[in-house]
Every structure is written in C-alpha cells, then in structure tokens.
Amino acid sequence: GAVVSQHPSWVICKSGTSVKIECRSLDFQATTMFWYRQFPKQSLMLMATSNEGSKATYEQGVEKDKFLINHASLTLSTLTVTSAHPEDSSFYICSARGASGGYEQYFGPGTRLTVT
Amino acid sequence: AQSVTQPDIHITVSEGASLELRCNYSYGATPYLFWYVQSPGQGLQLLLKYFSGDTLVQGIKGFEAEFKRSQSSFNLRKPSVHWSDAAEYFCAVGVRSGNTPLVFGKGTRLSVIA
Numbered sequence: 711g712a713v714v715s716q717h718p719s720w721v722i723c724k725s726g727t728s729v730k731i732e733c734r735s736l737d738f739q740a741t742t743m744f745w746y747r748q749f750p751k752q753s754l755m756l757m758a759t760s761n762e763g764s765k766a767t768y769e770q771g772v773e774k775d776k777f778l779i780n781h782a783s784l785t786l787s788t789l790t791v792t793s794a795h796p797e798d799s800s801f802y803i804c805s806a807r808g809a810s811g812g813y814e815q816y817f818g819p820g821t822r823l824t825v826t
Numbered sequence: 827a828q829s830v831t832q833p834d835i836h837i838t839v840s841e842g843a844s845l846e847l848r849c850n851y852s853y854g855a856t857p858y859l860f861w862y863v864q865s866p867g868q869g870l871q872l873l874l875k876y877f878s879g880d881t882l883v884q885g886i887k888g889f890e891a892e893f894k895r896s897q898s899s900f901n902l903r904k905p906s907v908h909w910s911d912a913a914e915y916f917c918a919v920g921v922r923s924g925n926t927p928l929v930f931g932k933g934t935r936l937s938v939i940a
Contacts, residue, residue: 752932805927
C-alpha cells in the first residue's frame with residue numbers, strides 16, 4: 711500500500727514553455743502533499759507544502775508564480791513550471807502524507823525535467 | 827526547527843566489508859527518523875524508520891539502524907556490503923506535529939569496490 715505515482719517520469723521542454731507534473735496517491739487519501747526539488751548530487755530541497763483544497767505554502771526563495779501548485783483533490787496534486795528556463799532543469803519529487811494521522815511521507819518516483 | 831547532519835559526503839568500502847553511515851539530528855523532542863536510499867536517476871526507497879519502541883530498527887536489504895537519544899544519532903549499518911548497495915543514502919527527520927515535512931540530510935554517497 712501507500713503508493714505515489716508521478717507523471718511524466720521525464721520531460722523535455724523548450725525554454726519559455728510551461729510543463730505540468732502530476733502526483734497521485736494511488737491507494738490512500740493524501741491530505742498533505744509536498745514538492746521537493748533535487749539538483750544533481752545534492753539533497754532534496756522542499757519547495758512547497760499543499761493541503762487539499764488550500765493554497766500551497768512555499769518555502770523561502772521559491773517563486774510561487776513560477777511554480778504553481780494545485781491540490782484539488784485528496785489523490786492529486788500538480789506542479790506547473792511556468793515559462794521554464796534551463797535553470798529550472800532538475801529532478802522534481804512529490805511526497806504525500808495520508809489522512810490517517812500518521813506522520814510518514816510516501817514518495818513518488820520523481821520527474822526529470824530538462825529545459826532546452 | 828529540526829535539522830539533520832550526515833558528516834560523511836562519500837564513503838568507499840570493499841564488497842563484503844561492514845558499513846556504518848552516520849546521521850545526527852537536532853530536535854528538542856523525540857523525532858521520527860528515516861533512512862532512504864536513492865540510485866542514480868531514481869526516486870527514494872525507504873530502508874527503515876524509527877517511530878518509537880525498540881531503538882534497534884531492522885530494515886530491508888539487510889540494513890539496520892540504532893537510535894541513540896543521548897548522542898542524537900541514528901546511524902545506519904550493514905554487516906556485509908554488496909556491490910548493489912552503491913547508491914546515495916539520505917537520513918531524514920520528522921516531527922510529531924502538524925504538517926511539518928521531513929527534513930533531509932545532505933546525503934552520503936556509498937561506493938563499493940571489489
């Protein structure tokens with residue numbers, strides 16, 4: 711149980727375009743979802759926290775107008791990178807926490823974004 | 827706020843040798859503690875976790891970790907390393923309140939030589 715999927719697993723887009731990444735909890739309801747970003751050979755950096763039906767809370771230094779997060783249902787959160795630039799190329803990982811009250815986070819497999 | 831320190835950026839061990847990866851945390855109360863492994867280009871895989879109870883935790887792939895409150899540590903161990911264990915290892919700490927997300931250490935890269 712507790713499976714989180716991400717789609718797509720990798721994407722290449724041109725500079726200036728937008729790309730949407732989906733994160734789904736497949737077998738549980740995720741009241742909270744987290745989005746992380748990971749640069750090569752570095753650790754995960756939290757970008758934002760989103761609760762179902764509420765606006766996301768962004769970490770300091772993360773542009774909310776550039777990284778649009780929507781958590782419209784208990785099983786789906788999306789991250790849209792708007793007007794992508796090469797420096798946005800990274801590995802994006804989502805994580806979900808269930809409604810059962812536990813504190814464990816379940817991680818998706820990640821999405822590799824390359825902006826050309 | 828909680829924090830995690832993994833003092834070793836890179837460790838190289840011989841196949842069959844024992845392994846210990848260090849993790850120290852900073853938090854005022856008893857935290858939740860996790861170890862994850864990540865192969866290149868892949869997502870995170872949970873190796874083991876500590877919530878409460880027995881301070882020696884067994885995980886997958888023959889890994890174990892021991893929570894030592896007095897040392898604020900949660901070191902990961904394996905008695906005999908296999909070449910397939912070469913990967914990046916992350917220690918993470920969570921707290922028992924609200925929607926606070928896990929905080930990750932910077933990771934330790936494990937290389938295994940023949």
